[in-house]
Amino acid sequence: MLPSHRRIRALLGTGETLVDLAAPADPGRDHIRGPENAPVTHAGELGLDVDRFREDLRRHTGAGQVAEDVESADLSGVSGTPTFFVNGRRHYGAYDIATLSAAVDTAHKRAVSAAASPPDGTRRSE
Template structure:
């Protein structure tokens, strides 16, 4: 009988996975929930007006209770089908400038049918933001480039629809219900653990 580690390798194949995500997650730039040292990173390209992103949100909420997982949101507004998505993304960045990205993100996904400018200003007031600054930044499209950079990264990563998930840099092609995502996270965590074993052995051998 194969030892557990060898059996896992046989089932999962090579632990050196191709990375599909471009660029890699940068904690200095990206919006990140969860511990920096987590073994699994889930990146979602999302659109605040996309109903499928709204449907995926309960699964994401469940995922982020995992204390060994970090979650990243990147913007991919699709203005051809969701005309309010781009301004909503810029609004989330304006909120980020005042330290409230995730609170604003959560409000937007909870109220996807209410993303007009007056709605965005109301959410800013609800969160205690400086609404004059928030309003001026929206009107000046101060954060348009930040959103555009995310859109460019989606293009480089081969993403054209939302939501699209990447788990440890590899694109997730399955469904995004909680059972499927949790299984994908479990597999990624196992792969990450196996990948660390040769490195640990190498370090011991050179110590």
């Protein structure tokens, strides 16, 4: 996550997703490296309450949550977005629906199999 993404998210405190904020309305515009008022301009383009947004920027609303998110990302080895976890395991690979669905199916089968096995690792007789 880029520092500017953390700042926007920290200051919003509105529950908006980082993806919504990171995707510029005009792909040709650079909201990440743009002028200092670019986050406020972008907030207005998204239909957010600009006065509240400015106040949240001033007060650093959500900074604690962002710090927790950054710490969690660091502990998980996450260095960017998007990063997916399936049943507690980091997903490496494509992020298309077919690949993610297959990962979820595999994790489900693994969980069912683990639940069916006794804790000592022996097989149950059938």
